[in-house]
Amino acid sequence: MALQENKVSNLSLAVPLVNGVLIRPGETFSFWKLIGNTSSAKGYKTGLAIKNGGASKDIGGGMCQFTNLIHWMVLHTPLTIMERHHHDQLDLFPDFHRQVPFGLGTSIVYNYFDYRFKNNTTSTYQIFIYQTEEHLCGEMRSNREQPYQYHIYTEDEFFSKEKDGVYRNGNVYRETINANTQICKEKSLLQKNHAKVTYDTTNLEIRE
DSSP: OHHHHHHHHHHHHHHHHHTTOEEOTTOEEEHHHHHOOOOGGGTOOEEEEEETTEEEEEETTTHHHHHHHHHHHHTTSSOEEEEOOOOTTEEOSOOSSOOSOTTOOOOOBTTTBOOEEEOOSSSOEEEEEEEOSSOEEEEEEESSOOSEEEEEEEEEEEEEEETTEEEEEEEEEEEEEETTTOOEEEEEEEEEEEEEEOSOOTTSOEEO
8 A cells, every 4th residue: 555655646746747738740749758767866756566577666656557548548539659668468457447448558667668659630739637536637638629539449358278377368449430420430450468367367257
């Protein structure tokens, strides 16, 4: 719980550095360019982090949750993702009130792994981030109405028993839907999951 509480504290330091930022046509958003090094000298504490394929702790832990939220919002826009890393196809934690499809998380390491996207549209976008007692919340706004809506979902998801353990499988798709006609213009594969499960699999339904 101390790591979780520290994560909330770390996010409270980082959120104001991103909240309200504008991404104009032709501009690129860089998470680390805005946040900088999350050091103890800046007030960051030891929080939950992912290292070497498992849960760990590190100064400034919790920033992945921040970029996870930004990534989810960007996927609902025509903005172009330039750099995104994820946790090496590992299923690290069991689902708990999951709302976002598995596999869409992000992995960031200061000065090595960034999260970046570019505005190749003619609209200006703005990110709003805020915290409640329980949640990190966000909005992506634009000065023009988007011509398309986006629906993201998983198909063919299942757990499989393999030689070296249990794996989570599934395909994550994004549908681009005309906002006026509600007709799907395009269905694209975002990610194909084949992630090794690192937690207790006793209660999972597993295909042999």
